[in-house]
Amino acid sequence: MEALALERKAEQNRELRERLLQLKKERNAIILAHYYQRDEIQEVADFRGDSFLLAQKAAETDADTIVFCGVHFMGESAKILAPNKTVIIPDERAGCPMADMVNVDGLRKLKAQHPNATVVTYINSSAEIKAETDICCTSANAVKVVNSVEGDEVIWVPDKNLGHYVQQMTDKKMIIWEGYCNTHDMLTVKDVEEMKAKYPNAEFVVHPECRPEVVALGDFVGSTTAILKYCKESSNKEFIVGTEDGTGYQLRLDSPDKTFHFATKYLVCPNMKVNNLKKLVRCLENMSPQIYVPPQVADQARLSLERMLLVK
Numbered sequence: 397m398e399a400l401a402l403e404r405k406a407e408q409n410r411e412l413r414e415r416l417l418q419l420k421k422e423r424n425a426i427i428l429a430h431y432y433q434r435d436e437i438q439e440v441a442d443f444r445g446d447s448f449l450l451a452q453k454a455a456e457t458d459a460d461t462i463v464f465c466g467v468h469f470m471g472e473s474a475k476i477l478a479p480n481k482t483v484i485i486p487d488e489r490a491g492c493p494m495a496d497m498v499n500v501d502g503l504r505k506l507k508a509q510h511p512n513a514t515v516v517t518y519i520n521s522s523a524e525i526k527a528e529t530d531i532c533c534t535s536a537n538a539v540k541v542v543n544s545v546e547g548d549e550v551i552w553v554p555d556k557n558l559g560h561y562v563q564q565m566t567d568k569k570m571i572i573w574e575g576y577c578n579t580h581d582m583l584t585v586k587d588v589e590e591m592k593a594k595y596p597n598a599e600f601v602v603h604p605e606c607r608p609e610v611v612a613l614g615d616f617v618g619s620t621t622a623i624l625k626y627c628k629e630s631s632n633k634e635f636i637v638g639t640e641d642g643t644g645y646q647l648r649l650d651s652p653d654k655t656f657h658f659a660t661k662y663l664v665c666p667n668m669k670v671n672n673l674k675k676l677v678r679c680l681e682n683m684s685p686q687i688y689v690p691p692q693v694a695d696q697a698r699l700s701l702e703r704m705l706l707v708k
Contacts, residue, residue: 409436412673416440419680426459427676428474430466431620432642432668437465437486437676444646446620447473447519448534451701454478463680464687467492467667471687472523476694477701486675488685490667495521497575498554503528506551510571513549516542517700520577521554523689527696529553531703535604535619539565544707557581561604561611579665580605583638587660588613591636595657601626602638602659610638627651640665 419425428450429441438444443453447470454462454474462483464471467490475483498521507515507528517529518538526532533541535558542550542562550568552559554575563570583606592600592613601623602614611617616626620643627635628650637643638659647656679685689697 409673412677413440416673416677416680419677423461423680423683424459425461425463425680426453426457427463427465428453430470430642430668431624431646432640432665433465434642434669434672435645436673437671438642438645440673440676441465446534446536448536449621450474451477451519452705454481454483455705457481461680461683463676465671465676466490467495468687469495469520469522472689473519473526473701475687475689476523476526476697479694479698482683483687484679484683485685485687486671486679490670492520492667494554494575494577495525498525498573500524500528503551503553506571506573510549510551512547513551513571514545514547515551515553516545517553518555518558519701519704523693523697525553526700527693529697529700531707532700533704536621537704537707538562538604541704541707542566542568542570555605557607557611558604560608561617577605579640579663580638581607582662583607583610583659585609585613588636588638591657591659595634595636598634598636598655598657599630599632600636600638600659606638614638624650627654627656637663639663640668642668
């Protein structure tokens with residue numbers, strides 16, 4: 397019975413992939429997928445990447461339509477950087493709890509209290525927050541961006557864990573907002589210690605969105621892209637992974653001879669996982685849901701994203 401169900405699912409996926417290829421041609425579309433997406437979406441993407449790479453791809457593409465398989469703020473970033481393109485997402489319910497933890501009023505109050513501070517905002521934030529921001533960053537370039545700004549004081553939003561990590565790498569005074577990523581923040585020291593006892597030869601690679609005490613246990617700390625690169629190039633054959641489980645697709649693709657254990661079974665972002673192949677095909681058929689960013693907000697937010705893209 398189970399074999400029959402799997403066969404039917406495989407057949408359905410084949411049909412969906414064929415339909416997708418046809419629609420991509422018709423719509424002159426490009427599919428961008430974040431590393432945290434389901435395997436079935438990463439398999440059909442034109443580009444897989446972290447928020448930074450995908451923002452760059454959106455800014456550079458010749459396609460008329462950008463299908464962004466990620467969460468809502470990522471679709472917004474694509475629309476801001478490519479205002480003349482149609483940007484669609486498979487499911488508009490794909491939000492980000494961390495992005496929702498910071499609001500414009502709160503940020504404006506903080507700016508009024510610290511008038512000389514530069515606002516550095518993690519790309520995991522809404523267009524409205526980016527419009528209140530001097531410069532954006534991703535986990536891949538956060539340290540570089542903070543060190544690149546003038547002045548000694550930085551207002552950092554919204555991720556306190558990443559903020560704490562960056563704070564260790566800079567002399568600037570950081571005023572850190574109290575947000576966090578629900579998924580990464582779930583990982584505890586106990587989880588990691590249990591895994592290390594179980595797999596004593598494995599190296600622990602960890603994302604700086606995890607809690608500081610968990611990050612402190614890392615053999616390697618870095619953004620999703622940095623973790624992928626490290627595991628691919630490392631001579632070690634076994635890893636305990638402290639980031640979202642969608643990265644397993646690229647890790648296994650890069651290093652089929654290596655073993656990856658996720659540090660806990662809870663490293664799954666429910667928002668990233670609402671997208672699936674069926675919804676991807678449907679959004680291209682209907683050309684919806686489309687991402688809309690009010691022009692005034694987009695113009696302000698674009699400055700903060702473009703400044704980020706200029707940091708080398």
